[in-house]
Amino acid sequence: xxxxxxxxxxxxxxxxxxxxxxxxxxxxxxxxxxxxxxxxxxxxxxxxxxxxxxxxxxxxxxxxxxxxxxxxxxxxxxxxxxxxxxxxxxxxxxxxxxxxxxxxxxxxxxxxxxxxxxxxxxxxxxxxxxxxxxxxxxxxxxxxxxxxxxxxxxxxxxxxxxxxxxxxxxxxxxxxxxxxxxxxxxxxxxxxxxxxxxxxxxxxxxxxxxxxxxxxxxxxxxxxxxxxxxxxxxxxxxxxxxxxxxxxxxxxxxxxxxxxxxxxxxxxxxxxxxxxxxxxxxxxxxxxxx
Amino acid sequence: xxxxxxxxxxxxxxxxxxxxxxxxxxxxxxxxxxxxxxxxxxxxxxxxxxxxxxxxxxxxxxxxxxxxxxxxxxxxxxxxxxxxxxxxxxxxxxxxxxxxxxxxxxxxxxxxxxxxxxxxxxxxxxxxxxxxxxxxxxxxxxxxxxxxxxxxxxxxxxxxxxxxxxxxxxxxxxxxxxxxxxxxxxxxxxxxxxxxxxxxxxxxxxxxxxxxxxxxxxxxxxxxxxxxxxxxxxxxxxxxxxxxxxxxxxxxxxxxxxxxxxx
Numbered sequence: 001x002x003x004x005x006x007x008x009x010x011x012x013x014x015x016x017x018x019x020x021x022x023x024x025x026x027x028x029x030x031x032x033x034x035x036x037x038x039x040x041x042x043x044x045x046x047x048x049x050x051x052x053x054x055x056x057x058x059x060x061x062x063x064x065x066x067x068x069x070x071x072x073x074x075x076x077x078x079x080x081x082x083x084x085x086x087x088x089x090x091x092x093x094x095x096x097x098x099x100x101x102x103x104x105x106x107x108x109x110x111x112x113x114x115x116x117x118x119x120x121x122x123x124x125x126x127x128x129x130x131x132x133x134x135x136x137x138x139x140x141x142x143x144x145x146x147x148x149x150x151x152x153x154x155x156x157x158x159x160x161x162x163x164x165x166x167x168x169x170x171x172x173x174x175x176x177x178x179x180x181x182x183x184x185x186x187x188x189x190x191x192x193x194x195x196x197x198x199x200x201x202x203x204x205x206x207x208x209x210x211x212x213x214x215x216x217x218x219x220x221x222x223x224x225x226x227x228x229x230x231x232x233x234x235x236x237x238x239x240x241x242x243x244x245x246x247x248x249x250x251x252x253x254x255x256x257x258x259x260x261x262x263x264x265x266x267x268x269x270x271x272x273x274x275x276x277x278x279x280x281x282x283x284x285x286x287x288x289x290x
Numbered sequence: 291x292x293x294x295x296x297x298x299x300x301x302x303x304x305x306x307x308x309x310x311x312x313x314x315x316x317x318x319x320x321x322x323x324x325x326x327x328x329x330x331x332x333x334x335x336x337x338x339x340x341x342x343x344x345x346x347x348x349x350x351x352x353x354x355x356x357x358x359x360x361x362x363x364x365x366x367x368x369x370x371x372x373x374x375x376x377x378x379x380x381x382x383x384x385x386x387x388x389x390x391x392x393x394x395x396x397x398x399x400x401x402x403x404x405x406x407x408x409x410x411x412x413x414x415x416x417x418x419x420x421x422x423x424x425x426x427x428x429x430x431x432x433x434x435x436x437x438x439x440x441x442x443x444x445x446x447x448x449x450x451x452x453x454x455x456x457x458x459x460x461x462x463x464x465x466x467x468x469x470x471x472x473x474x475x476x477x478x479x480x481x482x483x484x485x486x487x488x489x490x491x492x493x494x495x496x497x498x499x500x501x502x503x504x505x506x507x508x509x510x511x512x513x514x515x516x517x518x519x520x521x522x523x524x525x526x527x528x529x530x531x532x533x534x535x536x537x538x539x540x541x542x543x544x545x546x547x548x549x550x551x552x553x
Contacts, residue, residue: 106521173421178504180522201421202503205521213503217404218420 065264066094070116072107073099074123074251075206076147076183076225080284081121087280088271095264103181103206104128111136111256118265121253121272123147124182128252138259141252144272146287148248149186150226151239152214161221161239164194173219175210178203182249183210187223189247211236230285248287317536324533325526332530340507341515342534348423348511349491352430353438356487360438361480367439368446379443383436393432394500401428402501425502426509430491437490438483445479446472485546489539 073081078101085097100107100117104127111117112134120137121144122128128141153161159172167174176198177184184203191198201219204210210222215235229238253272255265271277278288325332332338366372367379385393401408403418412418419425453475457467473480495513502509504518512535520528 103521109520109525175503178518178522180518180524200505202505202509203518204504205499205517209499212500216398216402218398218402 063263065092065261065267067096067261067264069095069097069118069261069264069268071097071099071119071121071268072111072115072117072256073101073119073121074104074107074182075101075208076123076227077101077121077251079231080227080281080286083284084272084277084280087276088268091271091276092264092267095267097268105130105181116260117256118259118261119253119268120256121251122182123249123251124185125250125252126185127182128254131254131256136257137254138257139255141254142269142273143250143289144253144269144277145251145281145289146248147225147227147251148246148287149183149190149223149241150229151241152211152222152224152229152232152236153220153239154214154217155235155237157237157239159220163239164190164241164245165196167191167198167221167223168196170199172221174198174200175202175204175213175219175222176200177207177210177223178205181206183207183223183225186225186247186249190223190241190245193245193247194241227285250289251286320529320533320536323525324529328526329530332527333534337506337510337515338527338531338534341510341512341531344423344426344507344510345492345512345535348426348430349434349488349494351427352434352491353484353488355427355431356435356438356491357484360435360483360487361442364439364442364446368443383440385433386436386440390433390494390496390498391500394429394497397429397432397497397501420501421503421505421509423509426498426511429497429501430494433494433497434487434491438487441479441483441486442476445476445483449475482546485542489542492535492539 071081071085078099081099081101085099089095089097100110100115102110104122104124107117107120108122108127108130111120111131120128120131122131122141125141128137131137132141151161151164151167153159161167161172166172176187179185179188183206202209202213204213207224207228210224211228211232213219214222214224215232221239226238229236253269255262255269259265272281282288363382367375367382397405398420399405401411401419403409403412403420408419419428449472454467454471457471458464462470493513494511495517498509498511499514499517504510504514506515510518512531516528516531516535519525519531
């Protein structure tokens with residue numbers, strides 16, 4: 001440690017200098033520091049309350065939706081719901097719709113942990129059950145659309161992947177969603193129906209991850225929703241899975257218990273179930289409910 | 291090495307306590323929320339052990355890479371005289387401020403199967419980094435190495451170089467000067483940099499899942515396993531695994547203070 005004394009000593013001297021300077025500034029520093037601390041606390045408090053209270057402007061009594069509506073929706077709904085949201089805002093001036101897109105399971109966890117959502121649209125009934133079983137939903141979930149699986153491959157399908165069976169080939173790199181998330185459960189069901197064992201190179205946390213891996217050419221094929229293939233038609237091709245091997249998944253929607261904006265939540269759900277919402281969903285390749 | 295005693299300042303103490311509590315409360319949340327009843331069964335499940343093993347192997351490997359490649363880079367940045375040094379420093383420390391997902395995408399575009407380096411590599415050798423343990427190590431190195439470079443560089447910069455001159459003037463050879471003077475002087479920085487790098491690699495999530503994917507037993511490290519369990523509603527499992535990661539990191543961070551502080 002003898003060598004350390006050199007730089008150590010010089011450090012001491014600069015510190016002492018700083019201290020004396022600090023001492024002379026102390027009178028000014030103190031009120032400033034108090035002000036800083038106080039404002040920090042205020043800002044934090046404001047942030048904390050805004051999440052829950054922002055949509056309190058919506059008057060539940062008057063029946064006419066207004067204020068901010070927070071919709072938690074499955075990743076696979078991203079584009080369709082963006083369009084529905086814009087149309088809904090147009091039809092209901094004074095309402096702004098905020099979307100939180102993620103895997104349905106993540107969203108369900110967030111809601112059961114008290115996230116301030118008004119509406120939850122899940123890509124699978126299982127994740128909806130997490131929310132309803134936890135007593136975090138108001139009313140019964142309604143199926144508003146359905147989706148089914150398709151194989152996504154590189155544009156033009158250069159490897160001539162024709163069927164689910166081809167995915168079992170070790171030379172074909174396949175990405176699927178993790179079995180814990182809806183698109184992964186769907187893929188597992190397809191593999192089971194087709195009687196094949198597929199060893200994926202990756203189990204992505206949401207369907208977007210699978211789409212990215214296919215469109216970047218990192219994998220040769222991925223099991224995604226038909227809506228994803230339609231959406232990415234310019235970057236990838238699809239291989240249809242025959243109906244007897246495929247599986248259809250229901251998308252339920254529900255009002256979250258304790259929704260900050262009940263009126264807008266109810267209006268949004270009926271808009272999605274109504275002809276306008278259904279038309280948009282169909283245009284993105286979703287199947288009509290039941 | 292103790293400093294002069296600071297007079298007690300209540301305001302300072304209050305703010306410091308607030309800062310400390312800010313970090314302590316979430317930890318308490320993890321501890322109180324943990325499934326203590328079946329903790330061992332969660333931790334010793336195959337998925338957890340695989341993930342823990344992968345995390346340790348990958349983070350240690352990327353730390354070794356960071357030392358081997360990062361030290362020469364830090365040396366040149368601290369002592370070299372060449373044009374564009376600022377640019378090199380900026381570029382190599384960029385991953386510290388980039389969202390890790392961006393790093394992952396960038397890695398795919400360079401070293402992925404269709405990347406401008408990955409494609410020729412794949413064609414020539416059949417080696418493809420994504421979805422392999424090597425891919426995990428590449429992703430972790432990319433994100434973590436800057437922490438070593440920047441810490442080692444600042445250590446090299448702040449040391450008293452006249453001690454090296456003195457040693458040389460007394461006839462010491464370059465290697466001896468490095469080993470007996472330079473290295474002991476920058477030792478605390480190197481230890482701190484190593485531990486920071488390792489900790490960053492251990493916690494890496496975004497670049498790893500983007501570049502190396504997620505497959506249990508192959509590329510699924512602890513943070514990925516934790517993310518998957520929380521996103522599949524298995525919060526118990528997520529909390530238990532998080533606590534393991536917290537304990538491992540805490541032990542190393544405390545060890546770092548000992549090693550770097552020189553006792």
